[in-house]
Amino acid sequence: MSKEFKRISIDPITRLEGHGxxxxxxxxxxxxxxxxxxxxxxxxxxxxxxxxKAEDMPQITERICxxxxxxxHLASTKALDDCFSATPPPRARKLRELLYNAYIFSDHLLxxxxxxxxxxxxxxxxxxxxxxxxxxxxxxxxELGKEVIKHRxxxxxxxxxxxxxxxxxxxxxxxxxxxxxxxxxxxEIEQMARSCVEFGRVTLSIFKEIFLGDKTYQQFSQEKAxxxxxxYMGLVDEDGAVNFYDGKVRVVAPDGEEFALAEGKxxxxxxxxxxxxxTYVKIPYLKEVGWQGFRAGKDSGIYRVGPLARLNVCKRxxxxxxxxxxxxxxxxxxxxxVHATFAYHWARIIEMLAAAEQTTRLVADPELxxxxxxxxxxxxxxxxxxxxxxxxxxxxxxxxxxxxxxRSANLIVATTHNIAGISLSIKEMARAVVHNGxxxxxxxxxxxxxxxxxxPCLACAxxxxxxQMPLLVVxxxxxxxxxxxxxx
Amino acid sequence: MEKIRIGIYWxxxxxxxxxxxxxxxxxxxxxxxxxxxxxxxxxxxxxxxDLRAYKDGSIDIVLFNGAxxxxxxxxIAKLLRDKAKHLVAYGSCAQMGGVIxxxxxxxxxxxxxxxxxAKTHWPKEESIQDGYPLHLPAFLDRxxxxxxxxxxxxxxxxxxxxxxxxxxxxxALLGGKLPEKGAVFAAEKNLCDECPRERREERITRIVxxxxxxxxxxxxxxxxxxxxxxxxxxxxxxxxxxxxxxxxTGCAGPTANITDQGATMLNTIASLIGTGLEGEEELxxxxxxxxxxxxxxxxxxxxxxxxxxxxxxxxx
Amino acid sequence: MAKLNDNGFEPKIVAFLCRWCSYAxxxxxxVSRMTYPANIIxxxxxxxxxxxxxxxxxxxxxxxxxxxxxxCHPGDCHYVNGNYKTRRRVILLKxxxxxxxxxxxxxxxxxxxxxxxxxxxxxxxxxxxxxxxxGPSPMSGDGED
Ligand code: SF4
Ligand code: SF4
Ligand code: SF4
Ligand code: FES
Numbered sequence: 046m047s048k049e050f051k052r053i054s055i056d057p058i059t060r061l062e063g064h065g066x067x068x069x070x071x072x073x074x075x076x077x078x079x080x081x082x083x084x085x086x087x088x089x090x091x092x093x094x095x096x097x098k099a100e101d102m103p104q105i106t107e108r109i110c111x112x113x114x115x116x117x118h119l120a121s122t123k124a125l126d127d128c129f130s131a132t133p134p135p136r137a138r139k140l141r142e143l144l145y146n147a148y149i150f151s152d153h154l155l156x157x158x159x160x161x162x163x164x165x166x167x168x169x170x171x172x173x174x175x176x177x178x179x180x181x182x183x184x185x186x187x188e189l190g191k192e193v194i195k196h197r198x199x200x201x202x203x204x205x206x207x208x209x210x211x212x213x214x215x216x217x218x219x220x221x222x223x224x225x226x227x228x229x230x231x232x233e234i235e236q237m238a239r240s241c242v243e244f245g246r247v248t249l250s251i252f253k254e255i256f257l258g259d260k261t262y263q264q265f266s267q268e269k270a271x272x273x274x275x276x277y278m279g280l281v282d283e284d285g286a287v288n289f290y291d292g293k294v295r296v297v298a299p300d301g302e303e304f305a306l307a308e309g310k311x312x313x314x315x316x317x318x319x320x321x322x323x324t325y326v327k328i329p330y331l332k333e334v335g336w337q338g339f340r341a342g343k344d345s346g347i348y349r350v351g352p353l354a355r356l357n358v359c360k361r362x363x364x365x366x367x368x369x370x371x372x373x374x375x376x377x378x379x380x381x382x383v384h385a386t387f388a389y390h391w392a393r394i395i396e397m398l399a400a401a402e403q404t405t406r407l408v409a410d411p412e413l414x415x416x417x418x419x420x421x422x423x424x425x426x427x428x429x430x431x432x433x434x435x436x437x438x439x440x441x442x443x444x445x446x447x448x449x450x451x452r453s454a455n456l457i458v459a460t461t462h463n464i465a466g467i468s469l470s471i472k473e474m475a476r477a478v479v480h481n482g483x484x485x486x487x488x489x490x491x492x493x494x495x496x497x498x499x500x501p502c503l504a505c506a507x508x509x510x511x512x513q514m515p516l517l518v519v520x521x522x523x524x525x526x527x528x529x530x531x532x533x
Numbered sequence: 534m535e536k537i538r539i540g541i542y543w544x545x546x547x548x549x550x551x552x553x554x555x556x557x558x559x560x561x562x563x564x565x566x567x568x569x570x571x572x573x574x575x576x577x578x579x580x581x582x583d584l585r586a587y588k589d590g591s592i593d594i595v596l597f598n599g600a601x602x603x604x605x606x607x608x609i610a611k612l613l614r615d616k617a618k619h620l621v622a623y624g625s626c627a628q629m630g631g632v633i634x635x636x637x638x639x640x641x642x643x644x645x646x647x648x649x650x651a652k653t654h655w656p657k658e659e660s661i662q663d664g665y666p667l668h669l670p671a672f673l674d675r676x677x678x679x680x681x682x683x684x685x686x687x688x689x690x691x692x693x694x695x696x697x698x699x700x701x702x703x704x705a706l707l708g709g710k711l712p713e714k715g716a717v718f719a720a721e722k723n724l725c726d727e728c729p730r731e732r733r734e735e736r737i738t739r740i741v742x743x744x745x746x747x748x749x750x751x752x753x754x755x756x757x758x759x760x761x762x763x764x765x766x767x768x769x770x771x772x773x774x775x776x777x778x779x780x781x782t783g784c785a786g787p788t789a790n791i792t793d794q795g796a797t798m799l800n801t802i803a804s805l806i807g808t809g810l811e812g813e814e815e816l817x818x819x820x821x822x823x824x825x826x827x828x829x830x831x832x833x834x835x836x837x838x839x840x841x842x843x844x845x846x847x848x849x
Numbered sequence: 850m851a852k853l854n855d856n857g858f859e860p861k862i863v864a865f866l867c868r869w870c871s872y873a874x875x876x877x878x879x880v881s882r883m884t885y886p887a888n889i890i891x892x893x894x895x896x897x898x899x900x901x902x903x904x905x906x907x908x909x910x911x912x913x914x915x916x917x918x919x920x921c922h923p924g925d926c927h928y929v930n931g932n933y934k935t936r937r938r939v940i941l942l943k944x945x946x947x948x949x950x951x952x953x954x955x956x957x958x959x960x961x962x963x964x965x966x967x968x969x970x971x972x973x974x975x976x977x978x979x980x981x982x983x984g985p986s987p988m989s990g991d992g993e994d
Contacts, residue, residue, distance in 0.1 A: 059574045062548045070665045089644040093635040097831045100744040108632040111549015173578035198558045209777025212549045218744045223778040322660040323667040796903035803937035823940045830948045842906040846950040847987035
């Protein structure tokens with residue numbers, strides 16, 4: 046049965062990665078009755094990964110997303126390490142981490158200046174033709190504009206030096222990397238990385254001046270309706286610091302209490318997911334808490350990932366400049382768990398600085414330049430690779446046959462975890478700003494700003510674990526050779 | 534001088550093609566000085582309603598990335614064909630289906646079952662949620678390259694197109710020097726022609742996968758038994774993958790004189806395999822080498838299945 | 850001889866025949882008035898080595914239900930090893946066909962010399978019988994493998 050309603054569609058939603066659409070339904074009074082965040086795209090990776098060669102997976106799955114291919118490339122490579130029971134040698138690991146931190150820097154920069162940032166850097170109510178990177182350059186001036194372009198490029202050049210290509214890198218192999226970098230490249234990277242740290246600081250000061258000075262930002266980062274007390278998920282290292290490349294998955298409850306600390310396959314057990322007939326994306330939630338519909342709170346299994354979540358699950362940042370910024374951030378929001386969705390922006394550029402600092406550390410590490418690039422592989426089996434993509438926890442889970450071909454692939458992608466949160470944020474914002482049936486482009490943009498907080502990647506989002514992963518037990522001898530394989 | 538009106542659109546795409554436009558770094562400022570981006574969902578706020586309101590032929594050039602996977606992709610491709618004076622298939626997905634064309638090895642039903650399970654859980658084109666009607670564009674039975682749906686004027690190949698090619702394209706566009714329709718922005722010759730590795734054209738006596746050996750960085754990968762798509766692939770990327778010690782997977786598509794990239798590669802591999810043995814022994818040895826090639830389609834048609842003679846699996 | 854399964858289906862079979870051997874073998878069969886199914890569309894090639902993967906695929910695409918390649922016996926190829934090359938191609942092609950859901954038996958390679966009219970007749974008859982049994986190729990339009 047259809048109801049009486051007025052429909053407003055935002056189609057397509059823009060300045061994000063992938064296809065999305067927002068459908069707003071208003072009642073007779075012109076107030077919001079309901080809102081739907083739909084993802085009208087699907088490509089079916091989980092299906093066509095079946096039958097592919099294991100070592101092709103890092104290059105196939107990165108085509109899920111060209112904004113964060115490095116995350117898929119390395120989550121996949123890590124899953125393969127696990128499938129072949131291999132530990133990459135320190136040099137290979139350092140190379141991967143170097144590439145990875147450069148990627149986090151570059152991807153966060155992209156969001157701040159190109160995708161989500163223009164809403165503040167140019168202004169939320171600015172004409173639509175100006176709310177973009179060109180408008181930003183017009184506003185901040187060509188000098189700074191060129192710095193933005195230059196530093197994005199620096200991040201990309203580091204990725205290219207280590208990964209062979211800047212978009213869709215190729216060097217990840219199970220147990221290691223296909224190539225190293227030479228001294229010339231290393232010293233160039235060192236220069237670029239230093240400059241990136243400086244630029245990270247500049248970006249934070251721009252944030253403080255423009256975002257924190259913006260009335261809309263102030264309002265929505267403080268308003269109660271824009272705070273969602275959800276669970277949070279992210280990787281932390283042994284010291285509890287944010288780590289993008291590796292660590293344990295920590296989940297905290299809305300009150301900050303630790304809900305879970307898991308690694309490898311255990312992480313998969315934390316999550317369940319539901320399908321809805323009106324979107325091509327599946328919606329994950331914490332299995333133990335359960336699905337209670339689209340609402341936040343401790344008794345609802347909705348959790349969020351990404352910069353905001355990582356800064357909520359960590360105890361500290363791993364680098365000094367980022368640590369200082371993290372403390373200032375906590376102060377602003379009054380400490381504890383930060384539920385303000387608009388805090389994503391700030392958390393993101395603190396991470397951008399942290400990633401730049403990490404890059405300078407890694408490029409100075411002597412292990413980067415010597416030693417083996419590859420390690421011994423055992424027979425292929427099952428494996429899980431978990432990494433923090435710019436947008437949140439990314440999980441690749443593969444089952445390989447004896448020939449090293451993929452039997453099934455299970456991908457839980459950053460934005461997918463956030464779908465419930467994004468839907469909620471859109472609804473809350475629409476409820477706050479749509480009245481008497483009146484909307485203009487400024488109001489509609491405010492609604493879009495509520496999802497831009499998350500920097501969603503909807504091309505990524507249409508992946509979720511098929512739930513039919515065959516169960517495999519591989520019994521190995523002490524040398525790691527397979528002696529038995531039980532499947533059901 | 535009037536500004537050039539550029540549209541950029543993604544259909545079934547990963548977004549890498551959009552990002553590749555930023556890889557030209559500061560040149561994008563030159564582009565912006567002479568052109569307006571009248572559509573670019575990734576980076577600007579133009580909506581479909583704005584697009585529909587544009588006059589036919591009023592966009593000078595549209596760079597279209599991504600393949601045709603849903604009814605919406607097809608609809609927008611047709612709409613853009615009407616609005617655009619020139620339409621460019623940008624990147625391997627638009628040109629030949631790309632990696633995601635491998636989905637054509639499965640039916641829609643198989644894909645949905647793997648992703649969503651039982652049919653009761655499948656997304657629906659029309660549904661009513663709490664009384665509100667919602668629509669999803671249909672997922673087509675088969676993924677199509679852009680050229681199967683509308684006429685394409687130019688191709689910029691690659692997954693994504695390499696920086697130099699994108700840069701050359703914009704030079705040509707801004708300089709008013711676009712080549713004749715049908716042109717492909719890449720090298721005419723194959724990748725081997727620009728690959729610095731020493732090609733000995735030795736007979737292949739074994740097939741190995743990249744993770745199984747540490748290859749010699751100076752010598753042709755095919756010579757070492759690693760399947761490299763170089764011979765069947767257009768140059769233009771500077772042999773990026775072989776330079777990184779990995780085989781070319783063929784993202785730039787076939788060279789000018791060939792139509793089916795995978796078939797050409799298959800011929801090449803078949804020609805190169807040999808053992809020097811004789812008679813029955815030779816036949817057996819060859820058979821053993823060929824048996825080492827896994828996933829023939831996924832290897833030879835990584836990017837081009839949807840545009841190949843096969844197009845995909847031959848069953849529903 | 851294989852028993853023909855008379856399901857009324859008349860398959861289209863493209864035969865690429867090397868002029869030095871199999872095509873001559875076919876001629877001999879003709880001259881000797883041997884009868885064989887008329888489903889064969891013979892294509893003369895200079896050497897079986899000229900039959901590349903694309904030609905075979907194109908034959909299927911254009912509606913062939915089966916493709917037969919006839920070449921010189923090992924050691925007899927006029928171009929030294931064209932027939933060996935073809936043999937390797939056929940092995941790979943069969944794998945590719947199987948992966949896209951076309952029965953690999955639809956492609957067949959046979960060594961037939963100029964003097965083997967009988968072998969030609971038998972090969973064609975048996976292959977036609979096999980394809981009749983398999984039914985229309987899925988690539989030709991309405992079949993399903
Ligand atoms: S061609 Fe490659 S980079 Fe471009 S959209 Fe397709 S997968 Fe992404
Ligand atoms: S086959 Fe590959 S490695 Fe060999 S020359 Fe060609 S591109 Fe280079
Ligand atoms: S080497 Fe091949 S796969 Fe790699 S970028 Fe070049 S054309 Fe594409
Ligand atoms: S000449 Fe007959 S097969 Fe080569």
